[in-house]
Structures are given as structure tokens and as C-alpha cells.
Amino acid sequence: MRGSFFVVAVLALSAGSVSAQAAPPQEYMDLARSIFAELIEINTVNSEVGNNTTAARAMERRLLEAGFPREDVHVLIPSDAPTKGNLVARYRGNDTGLDPILLLAHIDVVEALPGDWSSDLNPFEFLEREGFYYGRGVTDDKDEAAIHVANFIRWRQEGFVPNRDIIIALTADEEGGPRNGVRYLLAEHRDLIDAAFAFNEGGGGMEKDGRKISNNVQLSEKKFYSFRFEATNPGGHSSLPVRKNAIYDLSAALLAVADYDMPVMLNDVTNAFFSQTAEIIGGEMGDALKRVLANPADMEAVEFASQEPAYNARLRTTCVATLLDGGHAGNALPQTATATVNCRVLPDHLASDVARRLEALAAPHDVTVGWNGRERDSPASALDPDIMGAIEMITEQMWPGVRVVPVMLTGATDGSALRSAGIPTYGVSGLFGDMDDVRAHGQDERIRIEHFYEGQEFLYRLVKALSGGGIA
Amino acid sequence: MKRMFGRAAALSLGLGLLPSAVFAQNTSPQEYMDLARSIFAELIEINTTDSERGNNTVAARMLAGRLLDAGFPAEDVHVLVPDDAPTKGNLVARFRGRDTGLEPILLLAHIDVVEALPEDWSADLDPFEFLERDGYYYGRGVTDDKDEAAIYTANFIRMRQEGFVPDRDIIMALTADEEGGSRNGVVYLLEEHRDLIDAAYALNEGGGGMERNGRKISNNVQAAEKKFLSYFFTGTNPGGHSSLPVKKNAIYDLSRALLAVQEYDFPIMLHEVTEEFFGRSADLVGGEVGDAMRRIVANPADTEAGRILSAADPGYNSRLRTTCVATLLEGGHAQNALPQMARSNVNCRIFPTHDPDEVLAQLQALAAPFDVEVEPRGEATPSPPSPLTDEVLGPIERITEQMWPGVQVIPVMSTGATDGLFLRREGIPVYGVSGLFGDMDDVRAHGQDERISIQNFYEGQEFLYRLVKALSGGGIA
Numbered sequence: 001m002r003g004s005f006f007v008v009a010v011l012a013l014s015a016g017s018v019s020a021q022a023a024p025p026q027e028y029m030d031l032a033r034s035i036f037a038e039l040i041e042i043n044t045v046n047s048e049v050g051n052n053t054t055a056a057r058a059m060e061r062r063l064l065e066a067g068f069p070r071e072d073v074h075v076l077i078p079s080d081a082p083t084k085g086n087l088v089a090r091y092r093g094n095d096t097g098l099d100p101i102l103l104l105a106h107i108d109v110v111e112a113l114p115g116d117w118s119s120d121l122n123p124f125e126f127l128e129r130e131g132f133y134y135g136r137g138v139t140d141d142k143d144e145a146a147i148h149v150a151n152f153i154r155w156r157q158e159g160f161v162p163n164r165d166i167i168i169a170l171t172a173d174e175e176g177g178p179r180n181g182v183r184y185l186l187a188e189h190r191d192l193i194d195a196a197f198a199f200n201e202g203g204g205g206m207e208k209d210g211r212k213i214s215n216n217v218q219l220s221e222k223k224f225y226s227f228r229f230e231a232t233n234p235g236g237h238s239s240l241p242v243r244k245n246a247i248y249d250l251s252a253a254l255l256a257v258a259d260y261d262m263p264v265m266l267n268d269v270t271n272a273f274f275s276q277t278a279e280i281i282g283g284e285m286g287d288a289l290k291r292v293l294a295n296p297a298d299m300e301a302v303e304f305a306s307q308e309p310a311y312n313a314r315l316r317t318t319c320v321a322t323l324l325d326g327g328h329a330g331n332a333l334p335q336t337a338t339a340t341v342n343c344r345v346l347p348d349h350l351a352s353d354v355a356r357r358l359e360a361l362a363a364p365h366d367v368t369v370g371w372n373g374r375e376r377d378s379p380a381s382a383l384d385p386d387i388m389g390a391i392e393m394i395t396e397q398m399w400p401g402v403r404v405v406p407v408m409l410t411g412a413t414d415g416s417a418l419r420s421a422g423i424p425t426y427g428v429s430g431l432f433g434d435m436d437d438v439r440a441h442g443q444d445e446r447i448r449i450e451h452f453y454e455g456q457e458f459l460y461r462l463v464k465a466l467s468g469g470g471i472a
Numbered sequence: 473m474k475r476m477f478g479r480a481a482a483l484s485l486g487l488g489l490l491p492s493a494v495f496a497q498n499t500s501p502q503e504y505m506d507l508a509r510s511i512f513a514e515l516i517e518i519n520t521t522d523s524e525r526g527n528n529t530v531a532a533r534m535l536a537g538r539l540l541d542a543g544f545p546a547e548d549v550h551v552l553v554p555d556d557a558p559t560k561g562n563l564v565a566r567f568r569g570r571d572t573g574l575e576p577i578l579l580l581a582h583i584d585v586v587e588a589l590p591e592d593w594s595a596d597l598d599p600f601e602f603l604e605r606d607g608y609y610y611g612r613g614v615t616d617d618k619d620e621a622a623i624y625t626a627n628f629i630r631m632r633q634e635g636f637v638p639d640r641d642i643i644m645a646l647t648a649d650e651e652g653g654s655r656n657g658v659v660y661l662l663e664e665h666r667d668l669i670d671a672a673y674a675l676n677e678g679g680g681g682m683e684r685n686g687r688k689i690s691n692n693v694q695a696a697e698k699k700f701l702s703y704f705f706t707g708t709n710p711g712g713h714s715s716l717p718v719k720k721n722a723i724y725d726l727s728r729a730l731l732a733v734q735e736y737d738f739p740i741m742l743h744e745v746t747e748e749f750f751g752r753s754a755d756l757v758g759g760e761v762g763d764a765m766r767r768i769v770a771n772p773a774d775t776e777a778g779r780i781l782s783a784a785d786p787g788y789n790s791r792l793r794t795t796c797v798a799t800l801l802e803g804g805h806a807q808n809a810l811p812q813m814a815r816s817n818v819n820c821r822i823f824p825t826h827d828p829d830e831v832l833a834q835l836q837a838l839a840a841p842f843d844v845e846v847e848p849r850g851e852a853t854p855s856p857p858s859p860l861t862d863e864v865l866g867p868i869e870r871i872t873e874q875m876w877p878g879v880q881v882i883p884v885m886s887t888g889a890t891d892g893l894f895l896r897r898e899g900i901p902v903y904g905v906s907g908l909f910g911d912m913d914d915v916r917a918h919g920q921d922e923r924i925s926i927q928n929f930y931e932g933q934e935f936l937y938r939l940v941k942a943l944s945g946g947g948i949a
Contacts, residue, residue, distance in 0.1 A: 111805050116711070116812045140713075176808055222715065226807050235592075235919035238819040239698065239888035240786040241797035247816065248734045248798065251727035258724040309716040320717035321724065322811055326801030328587055330702050330817050331652055331888075332918040334799055335592045339723070340807045342714045411715035411808075441809040442711035 022398045022454040024154070032150035032456050035062060037126040039142045040135035044108045046177030053077055053085030055107045059149050059170055063089050066153040076189055084172040084179040088192045091152055093162035093467060100165035101467060102195035102423065103459075105144040106174030106181065106414060109137040110441045117443045132446040139447050140440035141201045144429055145170045147456045154460065163468030169193050174414050182414035186421050197387065198418050199463070202409040202427025205402070205451070206310075206435045213280050213435075214405040215395045217388070218427025220269045220380035222344040224412035225351050227319070227358055228370040229253055235328075235335035242333075247326050250337040253367035254321045257341060260361055261306070262317040262354070264296045265346050269380055269408045270314050276405045277311075310435055313410035317354055319343040341369075344410050347378040378416055380408075381424040390465045391428055397471070398430070398458060430458025498875050499930040500937060504630045508933050511538060512622035513602040516611035520584045522653030529553055529561030531583045535625050535646060539565050542629040552665055557655040560648040564661065564668045567628055569638035569944060576641035577943055578671035578900070581620040582650030582657065582891060585613035586918045593920050608923040615924050616917035617677045620906055621646045623933045630937065639945030645669050650891050658891040662898055673864065674895050675940070678886040678904025681879070681928070682912045689756055689912070690882040691872045693865065694904025696745040696857035697896075699822040700889035702849045703796075703832070704815055705729055705839055707803075711812035718810070723803050726814040729844035730798045733818060736838055738794040738831075740768065740778045741823045745857050746791050748883045756880060761788075768792070787912060790887035794831055796820040817849075821887055828852040853893050857885075858901035867942040868905055874948070875907070875935060907935025 023029065042055040056075045063073050068089060077085040087107075090100075112123035121127060123136035137143075148168045155162075171181025185193050202218035231249040236242070266274075271293065278289035285308065291301035292315065306312040319341050326337030345354055352375065359369045383406065392404045407427075409415075415425035432451045439445040465471045499505060518531045532551045539549050544565060553561040563583075566576075588599035597603060599612035613619075624644045631638075647657025661669050678694035707725035712718070742750075747769050754765035761784045767777035782789035789795065796818050803814030822831055828848070835846045860883055869881045884904075886892075892902035909928040916922040942948045 110809055113805060116805070176806070224808070236915055237888055237918045238797050238799050239795070239821045239886075240790050240915060241795050242786050243734065245734065245797065247801050248731060250801075251730045254727050255724060255731070258719070258721065258727075309718050313716050318715070318717050320714055320721065320810065322714050322804045322807050322809060324723055324726075324801050324803030324811070324814055327799045327817070328589060328592070329652070329918065330799050331700075331819055332586055332799060333797065334801070335920060337801055340804070342807050344715045409715075411713060438712055438716055439710075441713040441806065443812055444710075 022457055024453060024457045024460060028150055028154045029453050029456070031153060032146055032453070035059075035149050036133070036142065036146035036452070039107065039146050040126040040137055041124055043124050044137070045111045046108060046173060046175065047111060050108070051083040052108050052172035053083050056085040056087040056170060059087045059145070062149055063152060066156060068152070068156070074192065076185065078179050078184050081179040084177065084181065086172055086181040086185060087168065087170040088185065088189065089152065089168045090192075091155065091162065091166040093164045093166065096163045096468075098164035099194070099196035100167050101463060102167045102169060102193055102198035103148045103463065104169050104171065104182070104198050104200040104414060104418070104425075105141050105148055106172070106201070107142060107145045107170045108172050108175050108177060109140070109142065110175045112136040112445075121444055123445070128449065131449055133449055133452060134444065134446045136445055138445055139433060140445070141174070143431060143447055143452055143455065144201055147459055150456060151460045151463065155464070160464065160469060162464070164196075166463060166467055167193055167195060171414065180414070180417070182417045186417060195423055197384070198415070198423050198425045199459075200413055200415045200418070200425050200427050201429065202411070202413045202415055203407065204427070204429045205432030207432045208281075208435050212399055212402050212432055214277065214403045215391070215399070215430060216405050216407045216427075217391055218409045218415070219383065219406050220347055221378060221409035221412055221416055222317070222346055223351065223376055223378050225343045225345055225354065225371060227341045227343060227355065229339040229341055229362055229367050230370065231337045231365070231367045233333065233335055236333045238331045238333050246334040246337040249365045249367055250326065250339055253362040253365040254339055254341070256361040256365070257319055257321065257358065260357070262319070262357065264292070264302055264315045265349055266293070266296055266315070267346070267348055267408070269406055272406045273314060273408065276403055280403055310410070313344060314408060317343060317345045317349050318410075319354070319358065344412070347380070347408070351375055377420065379419050381419060381426060384424070387426060387466065390462055390471070393471055394458060394461045394465065395430070398454065428462070429455050430462070431455035498934055500630065500934045504626055505930050505933070507629060508622055508626035508930070511535070511625050512609070512618065512929070515583065515618045515622050516602040516613055517600055519600050520613070521587045522584060522649060522651065523587060526584070527559040528584050528648035529559050532561040532563040532646060535563050535621070536565070538625055539628060542632060544628070544632065550668065552661065554655050554660050560653065560655040560657065562648055562657040562661060563644070563646040564665065565628065565644045567631065567638065567642040567644075569640045569642065572639045572945075574640035575672035576643050576670070577940065578669055578674035579624045579642065579644045579940065580658070580674050580676040580891060580895070581624060581646050582617050582648070582677070583621045583646045584648050584651050584653060585616070585618065586651045588612040588922075597921055599922070604926065607926055609926055609929060610921060610923045612922055614922055615910060616922070617650070619908060619924055619929060619932065620677055623936055626933060627937045627940065631941070636941065636946060638941070642940060642944055643669055643671060647891065656891065656894070658894045662894060671900055673858070673901040673903065674892070676890055676892045676902050676904050677906065678888070678890045678892055679884065680904070680906045681909030683909045684912050688876050688879050688909055690753065690880045691868070691876070691907060692882050692884040692904075693868055694886040694892070695860055695883045696743070696824055697855050697886035697889060697892055698794075698824060699828065699852040699855050701820050701822060701828055701831070701852040703818045703820065703835055704847050704849060705818055705844050706847075707814045707842070707844045709810065709812055712810045714808045714810050722811040722814040725842045725844050726803065726816060728842040729839040730816055732838040732842070733796055733798065733835070737782070738796070738834070740772050740775070740792045741794075741826060742769070742772050743825055743857070745883050745885045748860070749791060749885065752880055752882045785912065787887065790821060791885055794820060794822045794826050796831070796835065821889070822852055824855050824857065824885070853897060855893050856896055858896060858903060864903055864943070867939055867948065870948055871935060871938045871942065872907070875931065905939070906932050907939070908932030
């Protein structure tokens with residue numbers, strides 16, 4: 001494994017001087033890879049077999065062995081959830097009156113069933129193949145966790161003294177478990193993570209057909225809501241079927257959702273995103289985006305732009321069926337059938353309006369829609385010139401010509417909890433990925449090896465630049 | 473409970489006696505009604521679902537205890553438990569007759585029941601609590617099939633206490649896992665204890681009386697049954713993050729395939745038993761539906777007649793064709809991830825003369841446009857019809873006329889699969905006959921709030937008593 005890794009790394013280095021500039025020194029690439037592999041192979045799903053505390057302790061050990069003082073490295077475990085531990089570590093800087101920078105990453109991952117993955121892959125075995133690293137969490141979000149830890153160690157070994165403290169928080173249950181690490185830290189250990197601003201997942205580089213298009217900075221995000229669709233029926237013996245059936249009713253309601261598009265709604269961040277993107281990509285799609293910006297009621301343009309899932313999800317609230325359950329015996333007509341419909345709601349779209357629309361789709365099929373009934377805010381972070389300036393300069397340095405694009409994230413991250421707590425959060429990583437092959441949460445999750453190390457170097461330079469280290 | 477039961481029984485009997493003497497003739501003496509009720513209640517309250525909580529052996533042992541207490545010798549009462557399934561015990565008991573060279577009659581009932589979740593039932597009912605209310609007994613299994621099991625046991629005890637000596641042995645087999653568990657009792661007994669259950673023919677569930685709007689229409693004798701086979705419908709997809717949905721989705725693919733199954737009707741088919749069924753039912757039913765029955769027997773290609781029958785009753789529909797229906801659903805792996813897999817169990821009841829391979833090909837044709845795979849879960853057991861002999865049909869017709877004058881005996885094909893399948897396949901003819909009437913518009917077997925009319929339960933008890941006696945040399949009173 002290690003041999004083949006070297007070959008790939010050497011190839012990448014000899015391919016061009018851009019790559020050479022974009023990669024960290026070999027010893028810190030080795031370090032990041034070793035931490036990354038260890039982290040992937042610790043199962044941190046929200047289940048009986050997953051344990052976030054084990055992963056937090058592994059990262060704690062890495063930092064202590066590298067010489068960080070005991071009092072600056074904490075594994076913080078909720079008393080009611082022993083497997084949901086979080087790591088918080090502090091890199092001490094000069095006291096110049098500047099508040100710290102918080103580097104946030106979650107180390108829990110979405111469930112992955114080996115049976116769903118390709119037969120020669122195991123989601124919890126770190127595997128390198130043909131220029132990619134494979135494993136559950138290699139793009140969401142153990143890559144950033146491993147990079148933050150490796151960069152902490154690198155700065156320390158290089159003797160870097162920042163002009164403010166830098167904090168790492170590697171947290172639990174971002175993916176939906178019951179003991180969200182960021183909420184726990186905000187509630188119980190706020191002093192340990194308080195910061196001027198935070199960097200988090202949620203941004204990243206967009207690649208299409210192997211070409212780097214933009215380095216995205218996430219400034220806002222959609223709201224996460226799940227709705228429960230339920231059909232009921234008196235049931236009966238399956239040898240005497242009737243047309244009316246809970247499973248068929250539910251199926252018909254879900255297909256109504258599948259065929260329905262929520263209305264197009266633009267906001268400041270998505271306006272900026274689409275106008276920049278239109279310039280970058282040009283062509284027919286670029287024209288369509290411009291037409292949508294000029295007139296969101298141009299249905300032909302909207303339809304064309306919506307073919308791209310990433311654009312569709314930024315034009316409107318989306319809803320999709322993700323879980324199904326129904327029936328009670330193989331030889332009985334079903335008495336209940338339920339589905340979870342997961343919606344990503346635009347920041348200024350009321351969840352109650354989404355609920356009303358879903359109810360209108362489901363009611364003709366005698367399917368009910370349930371939800372928690374709570375409206376939530378999702379404030380955007382400000383376009384700070386110091387932060388955006390550093391991101392733009394380093395992006396130009398590493399990938400000349402690649403634009404920095406402000407974005408609204410379609411997924412939900414812990415950034416919303418930080419933003420709501422008054423800590424502006426920027427989703428930025430310099431980690432590029434193919435926008436047509438997003439495998440986070442899905443099967444055969446992978447990251448391009450070269451992108452991983454470029455992301456490592458980008459975050460190293462960016463955090464250094466914003467903590468008094470300048471830009472090399 | 474006991475007192476309340478007494479009052480209700482007296483009320484219904486009293487009401488029955490006033491207009492005619494028929495009801496008085498139609499139930500067993502009070503002590504044997506009490507006995508049957510007591511066995512029935514105890515059996516309902518023993519959970520025999522195929523689950524962690526269910527235990528068929530407990531039920532089999534309870535019934536064995538009843539027989540032994542009543543004086544049956546230990547060598548004629550067996551609780552037979554498969555080595556690999558300690559909770560899947562079966563009861564086999566033998567009522568000894570004179571040796572006249574006649575082979576025994578086998579009385580078969582299963583004592584396992586379909587799963588019932590208390591929260592699916594009405595709030596004031598518990599599927600595993602025997603409850604009497606407004607002229608009905610409620611509980612999981614009161615119609616399928618603990619009613620017959622309790623009746624056989626009570627009738628064995630009655631015949632013994634009355635000193636009846638049959639001209640052949642009568643065997644009772646009360647078995648496990650008819651409803652789909654892993655250790656089917658009839659299969660086990662045929663393989664391991666065939667000598668204990670070998671018989672000239674068997675009586676089983678699968679028939680019974682049909683009632684509509686409170687009127688008894690027919691006493692059905694099941695002589696054939698449909699084949700049972702389930703299929704997995706599976707949609708697969710690479711999945712992904714649910715914040716970036718795409719049109720192609722395993723759940724939506726599966727939904728489309730299932731709606732195609734809902735909309736599809738298999739072709740109309742007929743054979744001897746269903747021809748008899750529709751032919752004899754036509755006059756009883758009358759009107760447009762009765763006409764349609766005559767028309768379909770005359771010409772199975774009369775699709776308009778088929779449409780009328782299918783719309784009139786799910787039971788007619790299911791006797792005209794193979795039916796398939798989605799019964800179970802599962803899919804997805806996380807609420808925030810696009811589903812990689814969505815699957816449904818589609819349960820088919822295949823016409824005896826319909827080739828299961830054709831059914832599979834048809835289902836695949838329905839599902840393929842949506843990229844949904846269809847695979848059979850095992851193989852369908854062949855199900856040859858049992859011959860309609862005078863030896864068996866004669867007494868059934870005479871006792872039916874005696875108890876319910878004017879009610880027709882109608883040979884039927886059962887739409888559900890019973891254990892009769894395994895006996896028929898082994899050369900033991902099976903007749904589904906019980907004299908237990910039920911409302912054909914309110915079939916609750918396998919469903920919620922399962923119930924049986926109290927009056928119908930006791931009439932069934934008496935009918936089976938008379939029938940078994942008639943078939944074993946006791947004549948008809």
C-alpha cells in the first residue's frame with residue numbers, strides 16, 4: 001500500500017510545478033495519510049458498533065505524542081452518551097487581543113452497509129486504488145479532521161507562533177445521532193471553543209470533467225427537515241387483495257413528490273453564486289443560469305438549470321424519499337406503510353409552507369404528513385474582507401484562474417448551530433471533488449489522493465495567513 | 473366473563489328459539505359449549521406467533537393436558553417437537569375406533585397465528601386477550617384457525633364422554649407454522665411421524681360458511697387451493713447525499729413498479745372446482761352478478777362478466793385468476809441519504825393450473841421498465857384438487873340441510889394456501905369443511921380486530937361433531 005502511494009505521489013509531483021507548489025512536504029503528507037487511515041478504520045456511525053470517543057482518543061494521542069500539553073487537549077464526553085466523545089485542542093498563540101480561530105470537523109459518519117458497497121471494498125477499511133482513497137468518511141468529514149490534526153503538528157514542529165489561539169474541535173453526531181457534539185460543546189464547554197470565526201466543512205472545490213471550476217466558500221445553508229408520510233388501511237388476508245392498499249397509497253403519494261418541483265427562490269448568496277458560476281462555465285448552462293437570474297419565472301431556463309442536481313438544490317427547496325417501511329407479515333395486506341421524506345429547505349422558505357405543499361400532494365392518496373412543526377432560522381455569515389481576501393489570494397496562488405465563489409450549502413452542517421450562537425462560520429477547505437460524482441453518504445465513497453494533499457496545504461496556508469503567519 | 477357469556481348465550485339462544493326450533497338443534501349441549509369456550513379462550517391467550525414471544529409448544533401441551541385430563545390414554549396423545557425448533561411443537565391425538573379395515577380420518581387445524589401488533593388493533597382490544605362483546609368473540613386466531621382446533625378438542629372429549637365408538641380411528645393434528653414460520657408442522661409430521669397421521673382423507677380449514685347481510689348463503693367445501701409464492705421486488709441505486717436529489721431513485725422506481733402491479737389483472741382462468749363454485753353460486757347470488765357467474769362458466773373469455781365479478785367481491789376476483797399484492801416494504805439506510813435499495817414483498821396466489829414461471833415473467837415485464845428486479849422467494853408447491861366423492865359430500869350435504877335448511881353446499885377453491893397443500897401433494901385428499909359461517913364482506917383473518925360470531929362458533933362445533941360421527945359409522949341423527 002505504502003509503495004503504491006509513493007508512486008502516485010511522485011507521479012503527481014513530476015506532473016507539473018503547480019502540483020509541486022500545491023503539496024505539503026512529504027513527511028507531513030505521510031503524517032496526514034497515517035492519521036486519515038487510522039480515523040477511517042475507527043467505525044463512528046451512530047449505532048451499536050460505532051464509537052466516536054475511540055476516534056477522539058486516537059486524535060488526542062496523536063497530539064499528545066507530538067508534544068501538545070495535556071491541559072490544551074481535551075476529550076469531552078457527554079455523561080449520558082459515553083460513545084459520543086469530542087476532541088477539543090488549543091494551539092497557543094501570542095496574546096494580541098485577537099479572538100481565536102475555530103477549526104471544526106465532525107468525525108462521525110453516515111451508516112454504511114458493506115453489502116451496499118462494491119464487493120471488493122469495505123467502508124471501514126482505508127483503501128488506496130487508482131489515484132483515490134476509499135472509505136466511509138473520506139469526503140465527509142474525516143478528511144478535514146485528519147488535515148486539521150496533521151497541520152497542528154506541522155506548525156508545532158516548524159515552531160510557528162500565531163498571533164491568536166487556534167482551536168480544533170472534532171465532534172460527534174453531526175450526521176443525525178442524538179448527541180450532537182457542537183450543541184453539546186456550546187452548552188457545556190463554550191469557553192473552550194469560543195472564537196472570532198470558524199472554518200468548517202460545507203465549502204470546497206468544484207470540479208467538472210477533471211477541470212477545477214471554483215473554490216467555494218459556504219456562507220449559508222439550507223434547513224434540514226424530515227417529514228413522515230403514513231398510509232393506513234384495515235388490512236386483511238393477502239389472498240383476497242383489494243385495490244385500496246396502504247403500500248400503493250404510499251407509493252402514489254411518493255411519486256407525486258417525485259414529480260413535484262418546489263418554487264424557485266433566490267437570495268443574496270445564491271444570486272452571487274449563480275452569477276459567478278454562469279461566468280465560469282459559460283455555454284448553454286451558463287446562459288440558462290443568467291436567464292434564471294434575470295427572470296426566475298423563465299421555466300424553460302429553470303428546467304434546463306435544474307438538470308444539474310447541485311444547481312437544482314440551490315434554486316429551490318428539495319424533498320426526497322429516503323426511508324421506507326410497511327406491512328407486518330408476508331401473507332397479510334399491509335395495515336401501515338410509512339416513508340421518511342427528507343427536505344432541504346431554503347433559508348427564507350417557511351417549513352410550514354413546505355409542509356402544506358407536501359400535504360396537498362399526499363392527501364389525494366389518503367396519506368398523512370407529519371413533522372415537528374418548528375420553524376427555524378438559518379442566518380448567513382458576513383462576507384468579511386480579511387477572510388475572503390486570504391482565501392482568494394491562496395486560491396490564486398495554488399490554482400491560478402480558479403474563482404472563489406460564495407455559496408449556500410444544500411446540506412446541513414454544524415455551522416448552523418455556530419452561526420446561531422453568534423460565531424460566523426465559513427465553509428472552506430480547498431478540497432476539490434467531482435460535482436457529477438458526489439458519493440458522500442452513498443456507496444464507494446472516495447477522494448482523489450492529489451486533492452486530499454492539496455486541501456491539506458490550502459488549509460495550512462489559510463489558517464497561518466489569518467493568524468499572523470502571512471502568505472508565503 | 474363466564475357470567476357474561478352465559479347471559480349472552482341465553483339471549484341469543486332465546487331469541488333463536490322464539491321464531492323457530494332450528495337454533496336449538498344447531499348447538500351442542502350447554503356443557504360442551506362451555507367446554508369449547510374454555511378451551512378456545514385458553515388457546516387464544518397463548519401467543520403462538522412466529523416470533524420471540526410466540527410458543528406453539530405451550531399451546532400443544534395445554535391441549536394435550538385437556539385430552540389427558542379427559543381420560544385419553546397417554547400413548548394416544550403426542551406432543552411432537554422438532555429437535556431444531558423447541559417452540560414449534562405439534563399435537564397429534566388418536567381416538568380409537570373398531571378395526572373395520574377403514575383407514576382413519578384426519579382432522580387438521582393449525583394453532584399458530586399471524587403476527588398481531590396491539591397498536592394496530594382498536595384501543596380497547598388486545599389480540600392476545602379473549603374478549604366477548606356484542607355477540608362476537610375477539611382475538612388473534614378466532615377465525616384462523618384456533619376456532620377449529622378448540623372445536624376438535626372439545627368434540628374429542630364429548631365423543632369420549634358419550635361413549636361413541638367409531639368404525640375407524642379419528643386423528644387430530646394441531647400444528648405449527650402454517651402461517652409461514654420456518655418449521656411447518658404438517659411438513660414435519662409427514663417427514664418424521666407419517667404413521668401417526670396417515671389417513672384416508674383429511675378435514676381441514678379452507679372451507680366454511682358464507683354469510684352476507686346476516687343471511688347464510690352457502691356452506692363451502694374446499695376441494696382445491698391456490699398456490700402460494702412470494703416475490704421480492706428490488707430497486708437499487710448508487711444513492712448519495714439527500715441534499716442533492718436526482719430524478720432516479722430506488723424508492724420511486726419501486727413505487728412505480730408496485731403501482732404497475734396494482735393496475736394489472738392476470739387473465740381469467742377456470743377449472744372443475746371453480747366451475748362448480750360459480751355454477752352453483754349463480755342462483756344464490758342472483759341479479760347481475762349471478763348472470764355474470766353463468767356467463768363466465770359458459771365463456772371464460774367474457775371479460776365484461778369477469779369485470780362485474782371482480783368488482784362485486786374480492787373473493788370472486790381471487791377465484792377467477794392469479795392475484796399478486798404488495799405486503800411488505802422496506803428501503804433506505806439513513807434519513808439523510810438517498811436510498812441505495814428499496815424492496816417489497818409481493819405475495820401471489822397462483823391459480824392451480826397457472827405456471828409459476830409465467831407469473832414470474834409477467835411480473836418481470838411489469839417491473840422492468842422501472843429497473844426493478846423481480847425474483848421468486850422459493851418455489852410454489854403444486855396443488856392437485858381433491859376428488860368430489862359422494863362418501864364425503866353426501867354427509868356434508870345432509871347435515872347442512874338438517875342444520876340450515878336451504879343452504880347450498882358449494883365446492884370451492886380456497887384463495888389462501890393452507891397445509892392441505894402438503895397433504896394433497898402426498899396423496900391424502902383434503903376437504904376444507906367446518907360449518908363455521910362468516911361475513912364474506914368483513915373478513916378479518918390476518919387483519920385487525922379479528923372476530924367470530926358467537927352463534928356461528930357454536931353451530932360450527934355442532935356441525936363438525938355430526939359430520940365426523942357420520943363419517944365414522946355414527947350415522948346422522
